[in-house]
Amino acid sequence: MRHAAESTTRFPGINRMENYKKFLQEILIDENRLQKRIAELGNAISNDYKDSNDLLLVCILRGAIIFLSDLSRKINIPHAMDFMAISSYGSGNRSSSGIVRINMDLTTNIYGQDVLIIEDIIDSGNTLAYVLEMLSTRKPKSLHVCTLLDKFERREVDIPIRYTGFKIPDKFVFGYGLDLDEMYRNLPFIGVVDLEKYVI
Numbered sequence: 001m002r003h004a005a006e007s008t009t010r011f012p013g014i015n016r017m018e019n020y021k022k023f024l025q026e027i028l029i030d031e032n033r034l035q036k037r038i039a040e041l042g043n044a045i046s047n048d049y050k051d052s053n054d055l056l057l058v059c060i061l062r063g064a065i066i067f068l069s070d071l072s073r074k075i076n077i078p079h080a081m082d083f084m085a086i087s088s089y090g091s092g093n094r095s096s097s098g099i100v101r102i103n104m105d106l107t108t109n110i111y112g113q114d115v116l117i118i119e120d121i122i123d124s125g126n127t128l129a130y131v132l133e134m135l136s137t138r139k140p141k142s143l144h145v146c147t148l149l150d151k152f153e154r155r156e157v158d159i160p161i162r163y164t165g166f167k168i169p170d171k172f173v174f175g176y177g178l179d180l181d182e183m184y185r186n187l188p189f190i191g192v193v194d195l196e197k198y199v200i
């Protein structure tokens with residue numbers, strides 16, 4: 001007869017994916033609410049850009065990848081995608097340093113394009129302020145922001161946001177693209193971390 005611990009070893013990942021339950025304080029936005037809101041955002045974007053032939057979704061890696069993939073499939077007009085990797089946080093650090101680094105730039109020339117930045121969460125605003133300033137020097141036809149989450153109480157720099165999924169309180173969240181030290185991005189909901197119970 002096999003022990004439970006042994007079957008965990010034999011099928012790694014099955015039980016370990018549920019580890020988040022140990023430090024999940026609450027589910028802030030469940031899968032249904034997320035998907036419903038994303039469909040609404042897709043409709044609004046499709047409508048606002050219906051006359052554009054040059055819509056480019058710029059995904060800020062890595063957090064916005066899940067949002068981008070669901071959102072783009074709710075947009076019913078032709079559009080391109082490109083990716084940019086930014087870091088403003090060190091692993092284990094829970095507040096934005098204000099120091100922003102570009103780890104991977106776009107490959108598309110955005111001159112004359114209708115650029116819509118797709119972001120997972122805006123917190124202090126430092127990351128997006130930097131990205132907006134940098135991209136505007138490349139002279140796109142238009143430049144707007146779509147964020148899934150807005151942690152508005154923490155804002156240090158004012159950011160013009162055209163599309164917001166949800167305004168959320170000042171709590172550390174994870175899931176649906178947002179990581180906890182690079183893990184748990186694949187969870188289908190947005191959860192709040194109980195930082196006292198979360199130990200690596």
Ligand code: IMP
Pocket residue numbers: 063088089096120121122123124125126127128151171172173174178179
């Ligand atoms: P900002 O520069 O302070 O606006 O930080 C934006 C970035 O910080 C986001 O793109 C996220 O990667 C990260 N971030 C901010 N708040 C959270 C959170 O609650 N959970 C996970 N990542 C977060």
Ligand code: MG
Pocket residue numbers: 061062063064120
């Ligand atoms: Mg991020």
